[in-house]
Amino acid sequence: xxxxxxxxxxxxxxxxxxxxxxxxxxxxxxxxxxxxxxxxxxxxxxxxxxxxxxxxxxxxxxxxxxxxxxxxxxxxxxxxxxxxxxxxxxxxxxxxxxxxxxxxxxxxxxxxxx
Amino acid sequence: xxxxxxxxxxxxxxxxxxxxxxxxxxxxxxxxxxxxxxxxxxxxxxxxxxxxxxxxxxxxxxxxxxxxxxxxxxxxxxxxxxxxxxxxxxxxxxxxxxxxxxxxxxxxxxxxxx
Numbered sequence: 001x002x003x004x005x006x007x008x009x010x011x012x013x014x015x016x017x018x019x020x021x022x023x024x025x026x027x028x029x030x031x032x033x034x035x036x037x038x039x040x041x042x043x044x045x046x047x048x049x050x051x052x053x054x055x056x057x058x059x060x061x062x063x064x065x066x067x068x069x070x071x072x073x074x075x076x077x078x079x080x081x082x083x084x085x086x087x088x089x090x091x092x093x094x095x096x097x098x099x100x101x102x103x104x105x106x107x108x109x110x111x112x113x114x
Numbered sequence: 115x116x117x118x119x120x121x122x123x124x125x126x127x128x129x130x131x132x133x134x135x136x137x138x139x140x141x142x143x144x145x146x147x148x149x150x151x152x153x154x155x156x157x158x159x160x161x162x163x164x165x166x167x168x169x170x171x172x173x174x175x176x177x178x179x180x181x182x183x184x185x186x187x188x189x190x191x192x193x194x195x196x197x198x199x200x201x202x203x204x205x206x207x208x209x210x211x212x213x214x215x216x217x218x219x220x221x222x223x224x225x226x227x228x
């Protein structure tokens with residue numbers, strides 16, 4: 001699986017935008033970029049995913065670099081409930097037995113200050 | 115819509131005891147999987163299933179058995195619990211095991227083996 005690199009931690013103030021970066025320089029052409037988050041004492045929660053174009057949904061926006069070697073998860077107005085560990089994960093149709101697996105790295109711990 | 119439901123939420127076992135962690139989803143998803151999460155580590159895949167009657171091993175399958183007799187249910191069995199199996203267990207499902215599908219996680223079962 002292609003590797004992703006994220007900062008260990010980031011901080012934000014409530015109601016300010018948050019930009020969470022992810023580097024994935026070895027991404028293949030068919031890898032989708034997925035973001036999940038895990039709130040304290042809960043299971044991971046799907047946030048957003050994309051392939052080449054920027055994506056928006058009710059939770060966040062995903063900005064993907066033109067060369068696809070990096071991406072940024074954007075929370076437009078952080079709330080205290082957004083404090084979580086955010087994981088950037090690449091998923092490709094590698095076939096065989098690995099295509100359903102999510103490989104979680106260490107993620108970015110987001111702290112939101114009131 | 116309940117999503118992915120895991121029971122029990124907490125369990126304490128003695129070494130050598132057996133138990134079954136239950137997982138059910140009501141979204142008619144083909145793919146289901148089990149992960150474990152240990153302190154300071156990412157989630158690791160234990161077993162997965164691509165449909166009723168089909169299961170396969172993930173990266174850490176030793177000590178665990180699974181079966182998939184229905185689309186909805188994917189129980190995880192510990193035949194002889196060991197302290198090394200103390201962990202938080204998450205069940206996940208997705209519609210199809212393709213790279214552009216999001217996974218939905220349960221809230222986890224926190225298991226302690228004494």
